[in-house]
Amino acid sequence: MSNKGQIWVLLTAIALSAGIARPQDPNGQRGVINFAQPILSDPLLQHSKEIFILNGCVYCHGVDLVVRNGEAADLLHSNLVGQDQNGNLIGPLLRAGIPQTPKLSPMPQFSDLSDSEIADIVRWIHYARQQGRYKEAMEAKDSPRGDAAAGKAYFQQKCASCHSTEGAFSKIGTKYSESELKAQILRPKFVEAPKTLKIDQPRDAKLEAGRPRHLSLLENYTPGDVNNLMAFLQSQK
């Protein structure tokens, strides 16, 4: 066989090898979960996620708080988590554990964790709940139209201490599309602004107070709350 022929056969063999090679999954591991991924851009949040993993919380509660077995508490929708402020409820529960109930397996006690580890776990739970609740609300299909009057009452109760329907909100119904408005209700842009530890940075006390307030609302909105608020704010034209 000539050299040209040899090269042709060689290249054909290589091409055949590549062509019928078993396709690889993007992560190279079919069905395997890497709980630590994706690596978050905020190192403190990534660390908090890893502490949540290292204490075995993910095996029952899921790294994204979607329950992996049917017997763990649903932290994504738990009232206790929704009412928790900086670990004042979650912390004691972690340290004490929970005995078995008719519906839930017993949860071990973590009395030996440091305050810092507890704070990390609490931080991750709240972050994951915010992410999960946002996703649920944004992806909700066939949402019924809200009640603008109920939305107004909700606004008066939960929002009016900082916001007014005069000024910036007076024409908010024309400023955003429906999905943009929903996203802004659930998680206003300022909430995502990177924080700094620079000590001489001027601080806006109102924004600093608003951030945890909005995140707490995000963790506790019902679908009805969101639909009603939407209806009310969309009427502001």
Added chain:
Amino acid sequence: MKLTRRDFNKVAVGAVSSLGAMSPPGVANAAPRLAANISTIDGVRFGLQPYCYHDVPMNRENRPILIERMVENKLDIVELHTTWCEPSFSGPGVSAQEARKKLRDWRVSTPDSYYQKIKQEFSDAGIEIFTSWVNFGIREGDETTDEEIDAAFRAAKALGCKGIVGSYGLAFAHRLIPYPEKYGVFAGLHNHDNLSDPDAFSNEESFVKGLAISPDFKATLDVRHFTAGNGDCLAFLQKHHERTSTVHMGDRRRNNGHSTPFGQGDAPIIQILQMIRDNKWPIVVLLEFEHGTLRTGVEEVQIAYDYCKRALA
């Protein structure tokens, strides 16, 4: 460039050989087979509770991964959850009750040949399926019928199991009485540490009650949970080793403490292994842990297994 025949043959053979390593789509590479008795260390048989591979969802699609990993960890005996064999009927628009009914119907109607093929997959890799872990429904709305219990034992028999195990309690255990003799497969009683539940297997007293129900019942002593419930594993084995088929070996802290890496909790792992070895008890040691890790399941199982091997050195 002038290729000599030798150069050509070398490269061509290499390229064609790679075809053997890269199977056609849909055909798994043939897994290597474990040598006989590879995970019997100084007379103690080690195996795996696949829950250890926390990073691999326990479903039948991932069964090849389970086999590959057990070969990698060189563990030749397994307690196989039924989820590794059964389809999932859950999904969008499917209620929990509908999914449960479909699963029940599937279990009752699936022939032995289905399970025999699964047994062959493991056998081809040199792995024995020791027990079948069955999540019998014991809660309201999730009840298990007698037909389903019968199907579970039949499936275990077809898989080549010596027994079935589950997280049922005393009341449910009574319903299992006829089946071990019918199928030649024991019923295993597995404990947790919920000491407040009188129905649960948790301490020695509860095991004694359970084992008294039938001579075909055996204890699957979960060392972690027994320790977390402040039980004495060594005293239990001294008294009840003849009725103990298995230990689930892991570590936890006492007083309902959390799971830990081996050696960092309160379970007397080293003493348990030495006791099994020195007395030549035919108790299978299945590694099982629940502590968190950033390592892969394979790496973490290896660390636990190596700890156990050092205990017998």
